Amino acid sequence: MRLLDGVLFLAVACVVFWLTFREGGWGLVYQGAWAGGKLFVKLLPIFIIAFFIVGMSLVLMELHMDQVKEWIHGGRGILIAWVGGMIAPSILMLYPVFKTMWEQGVGRPVIITFLLSFSLLSWQVIIIRASLLGWGLTMTAFFSALLVPLIVGAIFLL
Secondary structure, eight states: OHHHHHHHEEEHHHHHHHHHHHHHHHHHHHHHHHHHHHHHHHHHHHHHHHHHHHHHHHHHHTTTTHHHHHTTTHHOOOOOOOOEEEEEHHHHHHHHHHHHHHTTTTHHHHHHHHHHHHHOHHHHHHHHHHHOOOOOHHHHHHHEEEEEEEEHHHHHHH
16 A cells, blocks of 8 residues: 555544544444444455455456457447446456556556446446435436446547
8 A cells, every 4th residue: 555545544544533532432432443343354255255356367367468458449448348347346356457457558448438337337336326316316327327438438549
């Protein structure tokens, strides 16, 4: 983790700690730490599997980078990124993959299209939106944003 990232996380942690302590003292701080620990234990197996998948994907991708770049360039790459963003399992898993792809010369249009597609259209976003805003507003937002990643990717392709 870069120094700035660590400093920012530490600053946020200090603010949250202070707010929690101010609201309820050490008892509330303990409750928050306990809740965070339970969540960590619950999610740890998922993170272990996810990082295993990412590691294997990085190794395979680096081994076959010429084929990957050939397959996901231009208009076809934008279409693949558009669909991939909608069905991707987790953006946290994919950031290391995108970093490697960027460093290996995969084009900005493909990466931007994927990131926008995931942010606007992924199944996780749809589920969260629907649970908070209802299906009507969720589907309105989905169909309104459906072509945005393709348009932006095409603009970056020019």
